[in-house]
Amino acid sequence: MSTFYNASGSSNNSANSFSLLNICTRITFDGSNFNDWIQNIRMALRCLDKEYVLEKELNGIDETKATPEEITKYRAHCKDGTKVSCIMSATMTPELQRLYEDYWSYEMCKDLMEKYHQRVLQERYKIVRSFIITKMKDGDSIMAHLQRMQRYVDYLLKLNVNFDEELAIDIVLHSLPPSYDHFKMTYHMAQ
Structure with missing residues (x-):
C-alpha cells in the first residue's frame, strides 16, 4: 500500500484513506451514473494500490500446500477485497446496497459491468x-x-x-x- 506523509513527515494512512473515501462518496451510484461512479472508485483505489481487486478474481488456496508467499498474497487480497467491497457498497443507493451486500468486489464489478454494458x-x-x-x-x-x-x-x-x-x-x-x-x-x- 502507498504511504503518504503529512507536513511533519509522518505517515498518515488513515487520514488519507478517509479523504479518499470522502472523494468516493461525492458520487452515489444510483444505476444511471455507472461510468462516473466506477471512474471515481477506480481513481481512489489506484491511489491506494487496491484497484487490482476489481480486475483479479480471488481464487481459494489450500494453505497446507501453499507457500508462505502465496498465503500472504491471498490474505492481503482477501483483506483488500473486503475493504473495496465496503467502499463500493457505501457509495451506492440503499436499494443497490441491499442487492450487492453479499458480493465480493470482483464479482460486484463484473456484474455491474454486465448490467450497465450499454x-x-x-x-x-x-x-x-x-x-x-x-x-x-x-x-x-x-x-x-x-x-x-x-x-x-x-x-x-x-x-x-x-x-x-x-x-x-x-x-x-x-x-x-x-x-x-x-x-x-x-x-x-x-x-
Missing part, C-alpha cells in the same frame, strides 16, 4: 472517437501528447477493448503533425 459501450465509443480524432499541433509537447494517447489506450483496456498494439501505434503516428513525417517514415522503414 452505457459502457457509449463510453467506449466516446473514448475510441477521441483517440482517433486527437491530433497533435505543431509546437505542442510530444510527451504531453503521448501521455494523452496512452491514457486513451489504458482506458480502453479497462473497458475490455482489445486491439492490436500495431493499430494503436498507427493511430498515434497518424495523430502527429506533418513536422513528424520524417520520423513516421523512418519508423515504418525500420519495421
Whole structure:
C-alpha cells in the first residue's frame, strides 16, 4: 500500500484513506451514473494500490500446500477485497446496497459491468472517437501528447477493448503533425 506523509513527515494512512473515501462518496451510484461512479472508485483505489481487486478474481488456496508467499498474497487480497467491497457498497443507493451486500468486489464489478454494458459501450465509443480524432499541433509537447494517447489506450483496456498494439501505434503516428513525417517514415522503414 502507498504511504503518504503529512507536513511533519509522518505517515498518515488513515487520514488519507478517509479523504479518499470522502472523494468516493461525492458520487452515489444510483444505476444511471455507472461510468462516473466506477471512474471515481477506480481513481481512489489506484491511489491506494487496491484497484487490482476489481480486475483479479480471488481464487481459494489450500494453505497446507501453499507457500508462505502465496498465503500472504491471498490474505492481503482477501483483506483488500473486503475493504473495496465496503467502499463500493457505501457509495451506492440503499436499494443497490441491499442487492450487492453479499458480493465480493470482483464479482460486484463484473456484474455491474454486465448490467450497465450499454452505457459502457457509449463510453467506449466516446473514448475510441477521441483517440482517433486527437491530433497533435505543431509546437505542442510530444510527451504531453503521448501521455494523452496512452491514457486513451489504458482506458480502453479497462473497458475490455482489445486491439492490436500495431493499430494503436498507427493511430498515434497518424495523430502527429506533418513536422513528424520524417520520423513516421523512418519508423515504418525500420519495421
